[in-house]
Every structure is written in structure tokens, then in C-alpha cells.
Amino acid sequence: MTVSNVINGKAVVRQDTRQRVLEAIEATGYRVNAVARALAGGRNRMITVFSPQLNRPYATEVIQGAAQAAGKLRYDLIVMMLSEEGFSDVSVMTRLAAGALLIQPSREGRWQRTELPAHVVSVDGPGERRLTVDNYGGARLATEHLLRLGHTRIGFISGLESEDRRPASRPFDPEQHDRDDADERLRGYRDSMAAAGLKVPRNYVQHGDYSKASGEGAALRLLRLAQPPSAIFVSGDAMALGAMHVAQDLGMRVPDELSVVGFDDLPIAVASRPGLTTVRQPLAQIGEVAVQLLVALAEGQAPALPAPFPTELIERESTAPPRDAPPGSPRH
Amino acid sequence: MTVSNVINGKAVVRQDTRQRVLEAIEATGYRVNAVARALAGGRNRMITVFSPQLNRPYATEVIQGAAQAAGKLRYDLIVMMLSEEGFSDVSVMTRLAAGALLIQPSREGRWQRTELPAHVVSVDGPGERRLTVDNYGGARLATEHLLRLGHTRIGFISGLESEDRRPASRPFDPEQHDRDDADERLRGYRDSMAAAGLKVPRNYVQHGDYSKASGEGAALRLLRLAQPPSAIFVSGDAMALGAMHVAQDLGMRVPDELSVVGFDDLPIAVASRPGLTTVRQPLAQIGEVAVQLLVALAEGQAPALPAPFPTELIERESTAPPRDAPPGSPRH
């Protein structure tokens, strides 16, 4: 009826009629039934985020930003956890929501085009509308910071090994995407080293899987080298924390005997002691932008995809000049 | 039609008819539309968790456990973030899901009975079906551990101040519940001290709000006392971390000059250096049990509410005998 029109602000309803309807709504305490609306084909003011796990700070930071933006736009944010068995009924939220935000979807979640809502934005995942970060630039920032401090023996702990890469034929493989990020960071590191005229020994690049434990393992391999690095750039804060702890367990002092730089700027980076110098990704902002994009899309606009988000070096206490630095080497 | 019956395993459908339907389903690739089902009054295999924030480890630990249990039972877990403005349309998920799990719902979310699904279980929140933890016992565990180590000057950093307490008339006030937890821990601490024949100076009990920053403030107040404690029992890991850091910033060594015990056993407790001795709450298990309860309820059973979950002392490296301990005082 006309009621539908006034609620959805559609056709031009006469002023007094609209008023009358509004009063009736007020009087009866009426609330639209979103489920019925969805069934009838209407879209609701909600955004679904699909994410496999919620106990990784990376995801929750993005979600927090997304929630904030959604709140401002008066959208509801609903997150659906993808069960590992892959039997989640994605269709429900797909039908209900105006758009979907994919955060680090696992490779199990084979996203069949048809299962997703009309509008999809992904963060650290697959898809045509991806939000990315300047990984290359971030890596250069970190490496050059270490270089400037006077380090020459700089190790690198990377993410997934690119040798594991799958054929590029799979268009929707999120693992693939992870590797791209990892590769970009590795490239930034190598370029910075090369620009400084430094050679990178083969075993100065180790790999982890972004977990703290893997960072410990990789750092151990680095520190046991005959010529161990005096600084390590780690492609993830959790791994960086692991590296710091391994060094400390080995009796080394951070940053005096080993400098460590991370990547991400997760909450643990501030909370750790010493505070972790790291490359900041604007995770919350990415979440916000993702939601803004989705809402614009849902409302019929055609927003442009933003450029890769810039990264920023956050200097804390885990980096210092090398002990063997020539006197007078720059402190900053 | 009969189709509905076979899908829902309802009435006794003849074997061959059922077979025929199943084949048709297979052939057409039919999938039930959960939205339509919900509109028609049917319930879906999903559980909604309502939680205001997702970037607190407490909540995500519980959710992780819940997700695991849900996966096993082939239910989908959906988490709805309550916008701070309180305008979230809770009704959608309420209509869709078979049950709801409330995790630390903020006080803004005034839970009107009618808005929630038939079955509700809450963790660290309001409601009639609450999952609780043995806070009193946990506090005794922690305090007695410190006592056994030989400490006599033991400070306590508590959660919200109980003076702020609202009149008990409000049945659904989650803040109220928080304070109950805090009170139980305080009571455990006091009882243990009393049992050891120790008096608790008035200013040995400080309050925080569970944030790291508040833990720093409280610890600072404690350490600046004329007679500072040699050990602090902190009612939350984040605050405990703050306390440790403040002590370290003051040049004190943990645990040599100050012992710290936390509460919760969040991931940061293992990740911190020194590792934080803490009272473990089985957060993930609580999430699992909550979902199992909800599913049982949804399937018509009448499961009993479990007893308060037991807590456990996890000894790591943040506790040691006091420096001034009489020689030969028990190390354990």
C-alpha cells in the first residue's frame, strides 16, 4: 500500500497522507519485518561481512572500522563466520544484505559468484573489487629505516613461500592473493637493499605463516647463522613478536643487539615491550572505506575504487643502531 | 507440499515418495530459502551471537569456541554487532535464528524480552540463563599462590567499583553483572588474605575498567604507596599487562621485584614477556557449551544449566617469591 511508499521514501506521497501514516506507525509501534522485505525482493540496511575467523586481530581491526562506518550510515553490520567444513549457508545473509565484505576468506570458501550479494568488496581476499595496501612502499619504509640506522645485515621474514604458488588460472584463490602481498613486501625489501648497494644472502630471507610461532622459528634460523643479521624486518606483527621473544630467550637485548621491525601495527605492537617499530596499515580505515563503498554501491552510485592505502612507519622501541655501528652513525 | 515434509524429516513419508522428492531436489539443485522459511515461521539452523565489540579478546575467544561447537552441530554462527547508537535492527536475526548468545552486551542494548529469540544464553551478561565462572574460587587460587610464594604485601586491582552500583531493581543491567564478577573476585582475595591472618590496607585495593591503560593507572597508585605491595593480583589480563609494564617502566623487574597475577588467560598472557601467571577461565569452552545449550533448547530438549565453570591457575613467569622473603621460604 501507500505505507510502503512512505516508509521507503519512494514515490511522491502527499504531505498530509504521509503524516497520517507516520502517526499510525508511531501509535501502533510498527516496525518493518526485514525478513519479509527480503523475501519480497527488497534490500535491507545491512552489510554482511564474511570472515573465517574472528580471533585474529587483523580481521577484528578491519571489522571494527567497518562497524563504525556502518553505524554512521545507519546500516547494521553482521558477520558470518564461515565454518571450516564449508557448509555454511551463505545464501541467507546474501539475500538479506545489501552488500558483502569479504575479509581474508579462507581458501575453503569457494565463492561461487551466484552465492554472493550484488555488491562485494574484499579485503585481503579475492574478487574484482579489492581494497589493497601499498605493501611495496611499506616494505621500503621499514628497510630504509633500518638502513638509515646503520644496519647492513638485515634479515627478512616473509609470509607464505611463493614457490607454493598455484597456477594463476584459478581466478578466485585467496591464497594467491596472500602471496601477492608477501611478494610485494619481499620486493620492497630487496629493492631497498639493492639501492643501498647491499647484497642479500640467500638465507637472509626466511618464511613464516604469519603466526607468532612461525616467526619464532624463522627468527631462530636467522639468528643461528654464522653471520646473523643485526636487524630483522618481519612481514607481520605476530611473527615479529615471536622474533623478539626468541632473541630475548637467546639472551639478546632488543633493540641493542637486534632490531626488529614488524608490519601491520596490530594492538600487540603497542602492548609489547619493547614497543614494536612497525609499518602501519590503516586497517580500521580500510574497513570504513569498504563499508562506505558498499553502501554507495547499494544505493545505486558508482564509486571509484580507492588507490592502494598508504602505509606508514611507526617508530617505537624495537629498533636502534647496530652495536657495531661506526661512531657518529645517524641515530635517526 | 510433501516436499516440505521430506526436507524437514517430518511426518512419515512413504519411502519411494521420499526417494522421488530427493531425486528431484538433486536434479534441480534446489536449496531451501532460509528467508522464506523464517517468514513462514520455521526456524533455521543458525545461532546469532549479539556482542557489542569484536576487538576484545574476551569476546572473540568465546565466539571462537561457539563457532567450533556450531560447526560440529552443523549450525551456522552469525554475529551481530550492536551499534553504539542502539539502533540495530535486532529483530532480523531474532526471527532468523534458533537461538541467541549474548556476550557482554553493553548497557545500551536494552534487551526487551520480546526482541530476542525464544532461546537465549548469556555469557558475562544479563538474562535468566547465564553461564558463569567460579570467580571467587579463581581469586582464591591466585591470592593463595602469591601467599604460598611468601608474599604478604599483596595488592589487588579490581574491575568496576561497586560503589557505582545501580539499584538492584533493574533486572537486566549488564553492568550490574560485571560488578558481581568483580565483587566475587574481591571477596576471594579478601578471604584468602584473612585466612592467612593478613590485613588488607585500604589502599591496597584499586579499581580499573579492564583496559590496559586503567591497569597502568591502578598499578602506579599501588607502587607509589609508602609501603608498596610486593605482588599484585589483577582482575583481568589486559590490566595485568598494564601493571607489568608500569613496573618495568619504573625500573622494577618482574617477577624479581614485583609479582603479578592476572585473570582470564587471554592470548596476550602467553605472548607477554615475562609470561603472565594468570587464572584461566575456559572461554572457548564456555562458548561451546553455550551453543550446545542453545541447540538443545531449539530442538525441544530441556538441558540443565551447567554449574559455574571452574577456574585454574596457570603459572608462568610473572610470579616469584618476594625479594625479602625469609631464606628457605617455599618456592612453590
Place this chain on the structure above:
DNA sequence: TTGAAAGCGATACCAG
């Protein structure tokens, strides 16, 4: 402008 009528895709009641 307004509103009557036809779905959307299930469930549930009730005759065959």
C-alpha cells in the same frame, strides 16, 4: 496520488 492484487518461498492446517 492511492490502493487492490499478485507474488516471493516456505510452513501448517486439513481435507482427500
Place this chain on the structure above:
DNA sequence: CTGGTATCGCTTTCAA
């Protein structure tokens, strides 16, 4: 056992 029919609450189309 089966399956026709009303219903859930909304959007949409199309007359009036």
C-alpha cells in the same frame, strides 16, 4: 500418506 490452500509481511505492478 498426500497435496490443496491460507498465511507470513512486504514489494511491485497496474488500475482507478
